[in-house]
Amino acid sequence: MDKKVKVKYLIFFSLLLLVFVYSFFSPTSFLKVVFAADLPPVVNIQSPADTGYFVTTDVALTVSGTSSDDGVIQATRWTDSGSDWAGSTVVAPSDDWTFTTNLLDVGVNELVVRTRDTIGNIGSSSMTIIRLPADGGLLGYAWAETIGWVSFSSLNCDPDGNLTSNDGLPGCPVYPSDVTVPYFYQTKIDPTTGHLSGYAWSENVGWISFNYTNTGYASLNPPAIGVQPDGYTFNSNCNISGTCTSAANCLACYNSSEELGSTGDGRRAVYGWARVLSLGNDGWIKLQSQISDGGVDYGVEYNLNTYEFSGFGWSGGPLPPETTGIGWLSFNCINDSSCVGSGYKTLAFLNLPPSTSFVAGSPSAPPLSELPCGPGNGFEGACASDCEKYPLIDWEFNDPEGLPQSKYHLIIDELSGSGSYDSGEVPSSVTQLKLNSSHLTMKYNTTYEITLNTWDSIGQESGEIVYAFTTDKHKYPDANFEWFIDEGSEDEEVKFWNNSVYFINSSDDPSASGICHPGYPGPCSFNWVSSDADLVDESLATTTAKFRDSGSSREIILEATDGDTYMCASSTSLDINLRLPTWTETR
Template sequence: MIGGLGFGQLVIFKNNNMIFKFRKNVFTFWRQPFVYFMAGAAVLLGLYGWIFLVPNFGASPSRADVSDNVSGWAWAVRQNDVAGINVESGIGWISFNCTDRGVCGNSNYGVNINNNWGSASAGNFSGYAWNEEVGWIAFEKALGDPPDNYAFNSNCMGTCNSSNNCIACFNRIPPSGSTRGKVYGWAQILSLGDDGWIKLRDSSWSDDQGVSIDLSTNQMHGWAWHNSPAGGGLGWISFNCADISGVCTNSNYFVQAEVNSPPQITSSSWSNGDPCSQPEGVLYAVLSWTYQDLDGDPQTAYQIQVDDDNNWSNGLLFDTGQCGEAPPGTSIWGSECQGSGGSTQYNLHQATAMSLQYGTTYYWRLKVWDQWGLDSGWSATAQFTIPFHEYPDPYFTYWPKTIHANLPIQFDDQSYYYTDTNPNNPVLCADNPTHCSWSWSVTPATDASISGPTNPNPDITFFDDQKTYDITVSVSDVSRGYTCSTSITIGDTEVRYHTPTKWEETKGKN
């Protein structure tokens, strides 16, 4: 049983023509004024034909939901009068979501596009929009089948027909070189019944003339058309002021459809490479990130900015600019770009316009684009600090050169460490042994013994002179904890170097 449901319009049809509309009073079930009204309506019904009660703004369809992903405003400008609607400039604004008017809670309504792109109903519209003059505009099946009997369904990504109450769909795959996917099908002005069908696209129209959605902005564009078979019609309905020259300056309207999820940067990191193998004086900073897109769209462009503070409004030390193709057909590739638009790593030390300095903290952020030109926005600011000086150079000699079982071999450290930013000013650890620390190891460990594995010059005794052994020393500078290692292989009466320089010695960096 329904009680207290308000209605704001009485619309009377005869032979499919709307001949009368009354919208001033609100009639309520189970109240005395409504009884008198129904008695009069019965007389009109006998004289003319069908009577429709169109709900007022406070009574919304039960389907409507504030979580719908379409919002904003379209503008309908009447070209010819619609019988019974005397509006000099058309029906005016069409609201696609209750949030547009701040009436959610009292009247929850909205239009939704299914953006689960792997589903059988991907891209299908549902829900209702609202206009003050004609009332509810359905984007799902409400009062019968559309005029083309769902012929548009062949253009949809999923199934859109009477089986799932669908009368409109969005195809997310744009034409080549475009970022705008097309909308197909119909909407229906419920108060006009069979005369209320609004065409969203026609095969005879240009791509820009029908309704579309720009995946780079999630804004709807183009025009829909209403032409009543009874004569007249609302004419063209505009979905974006940008499609009419000069209009946005005074009336910045558009319909927003969140059908393309923006790409995300789920994590970012940096590395200074391998400072133990890099040439002295070459400072590395490798920036990396993880790209994610809920729609499965690939990354096609990136941009990186670097500064010496986290105030991005007062100038930058470095900016790659956009690197890649976004949107399609728009390729930007500056002199500081590396890899490809889909790269998720950038070697800052290779940038010609960026000179890294020892002991300096830098701040960086990045932005990425999907294949349609929709960007992630700037990531959270991250930071990295270049080492204060070079890492140690591990280096040692030993004697004798031949293994004899159970006889010790003397290993002598000749490593260097650094104390300042001058890469050409190393200091011998032996001259300042308290500034360095050592860690020696042998593999296999069970076949050898080290006398003092943390000493700079240990003796190592090998138990089997028919085996080969890997000898490793790790050297750290005590002040910063920077550590590098080097190894050799000895055995079978010969020394085998991983990176041979001389038979008597090995060094971690050249």
């Protein structure tokens, strides 16, 4: 090969090798290796569950979750509403963390959890926490095209309640001009009566009142309120019918039990009026339409599941679209699909707690609840279901809004010993639990305490109720009896005698068959029962029966009661033949 050609090939392959090496190690190369340690930690907030936002009325909130990393976690930190970061150092590939924040402001709080690994990668997770006033106070804004924002609480712009408006938050009125602190104001709904009260504020038209009279704001000098256009025709729809009156300083009400839509939707209606005070009688805002409104359907409603108000109020002439007032007042951006742009809402915490009570058993009928059996309940209770030691715990769940029970937590403690049972929080609408030996080993003649808590379907708890009971002294009688023949005849005497076994103390200690225990405080007693036979001495240990008719399954029952008045029963059925023929001796 020509020498010049060889040099050309050498240069070509050298350049080709250089291009290959450069492309392999270049950061812009199509071939790139990512090591696991380069990935940020994965952070997962597990509790409270994130369903868009979490609502609470408490200043404190306990949060838990996990962080994991392919390398080693160095630390996990958290913050809420931009407060200082807090947390702990963890040197491990995973971190199960729990913390309590005590700095939640009223309103919206942004909770952020961050985890850093040992080479500096940071992973994070966040959720929105909304803290609402616990007294039924409204929070947030409504919107009207004519007057703009309507704020239902000064806490919207002053979430820490220190009467200093926070920068960038509208809704705090300053009055008069030489006063620099905002007035505190609030619109409220009493969860029990359903009555609305207080004030809302508009920067353009001023105070909006939910009171019949307007005392307490003398410096604002609001005009006297007049009679709303159709009086109190809405009053029968209130939470407590007929109670929203001028004497109660009430103009509007909420109905917590009237369900709108499908069961479980949580929708409840608001009725009545509010008033823009500066507009006089042109300032009335109607919160719910009526048939007399000519078929125009509108209204404000509250959702127990989301804590949000929605819908429209109307202020104008007798019928929309006459607009001598402020026109439509929207309580939620979902009304006009504007949530992406503005995202305004009106919220309140109105859910009343449910109540729970234990159901007591009845001595004269099969008990609804066996706490424990009790004298007289033996046949239905102890003899059939062992309730003398293992009771059926039965309770009633009642919710003011008609919401169902979502879970319960039941604890049984032996007061003088170590026996206990803790169900944990059980997701269930069932309102009873039959105890058995798998829950705990219960003893005779021992006192136990039941602690029960329940929750409604949106998480409001009833609070604990407690019931103490003592199990029966000992086992109930094993009722039994014997008889002379398996088959008798009509009108023939058949002898029956008691063969029951009795017990005296918590360790059973059975008697001999048919022998009443001598240690009882009283005598044993007997009651023979039959609808098919005539009995002789039916209250004695031995009886004689004459069956009136032939046939199969002729029944006789013995109720055996021991000296502590514990009773159990036993029964049997006999086949009775036709009457034996009579005969006469002749010679």
